[in-house]
Amino acid sequence: MENLDLGLMLMAVGMITVFAILLIVIYLSKLLIAIVNKVAPEEVVVKKTAAASAAPAAIDPSTMAAIKGAVNIVTGGKGKVMKVERI
């Protein structure tokens, strides 16, 4: 009976502590987000230039040769590379 009382007490204290700590962590994180947003500058995202993204980049001749060679081997010489596009 004494042990059961101890178990019940541990259950109450344990669950309250776990909830309290995680709530503190959540609100602390919100506070940190607010501080970081205010103090630290935003992350600089390097954007691709419009020209670079608009024009498809040319495929390097050695890469093209490797692709053609691989297709040749896989298809037994029957396949032909018509177009290579960067996705």
Add this chain to the structure above:
Amino acid sequence: MTAISNIIADPSFLAMYAIAFVLLYLGICKHYEPLLLVPIAFGVLLANFPGGEMGVIQADSNGMVEVNGVMKNIWEMSLPEIAHDLGIMNFLYYMLIKTGFLPPVIFMGVGALTDFGPMLRNLRLSIFGAAAQMGIFTVLLVAILMGFTPQEAASLGIIGGADGPTAIFTTIKLAPHLLGPIAIAAYSYMALVPVIIPLVVKLLCTKKELMINMKEQEKLYPSKTEIKNLRVLKIVFPIAVTTVVAIFVPTAVSLVGMLMFGNLIKEIGSDTSRLFDAASNSIMNAATIFLGLCVGATMTSEAFLNWTTIGIVIGGFLAFALSIASGICMVKIFNLCSKKKINPLIGATGLSAVPMASRVANDIATKYDPKNHVLNYCMSSNISGVIGSAVAAGVLISFLQ
């Protein structure tokens, strides 16, 4: 001079070999937590060869062990003396495990491999990591009713935290004689997460609940918190959390502190990349090997083949299932009071077992709706569950040690 006559005289050794072979099979062929189960299983094998002196001899509550027929206090013996009189495995056990050294080291590695980004992006969901600790305390109560001492009951309940190092750390502190079966139960059930979570979810959740699309809910009710610099936030976060936990639950600092330290050296980036590499690879791997072997070596036939082990296996499953169920129930209660609905799978992942629990939950969600990817949201409660179980362990240790 062979072990054959001893094995014939005491066939319980054969049962331990069978257990070791089953664990090796599960680890090697079924890929159930092989990084831990294989060293544990091999440790079991090593510990049960008569004459090999590789089994761990547990000291009693006063630290007394029998050495060549003489009772000696283990804490008054030097390490070379332990190695000489009790064998190399006892040397490793009393130096690395009994001192509580390895679990925090492993936590450092876990921290180095953890990304707190999903948690910081979905802070609201982190609270379900607390609800899922209910299984720990419920099983503690049940175990006390079954006749376990409070220390043993706490070590049994902590299996529900689904966190191997936390379970081992708590057991070392409270009931070291149960270390073997508790570690085996904890890691076995963690390996069975893909079976246990779907089982509990099927029992408690409806199809409609499982189809709640978190992204659509996010579009309907957008979050007010916007993170402008996640990198800086991720560096500040481990420092702040360690400080808070250290103030409120000092006994949990060895686990949470090391977890956050590992995470900090990861998030700083190139300046500490060598430390990160050591923490997440060489140190973590070495610690895992010694932890596994030593835990396995505690499972000698006399320590393992008893009714307590069966109680631990049943109690461990109950703790695990109850933790998942309480997370789900908390989400259901939350959904009753909020317009912004939450998929109950996020509650189910409130127990640790990162990231397997989240992956399993995501698989369940996409089964009902292929476009409903909940992985990121589940990771939030999953990661907070690691902090939650470490705090629960800290509470248990501070009251019962």
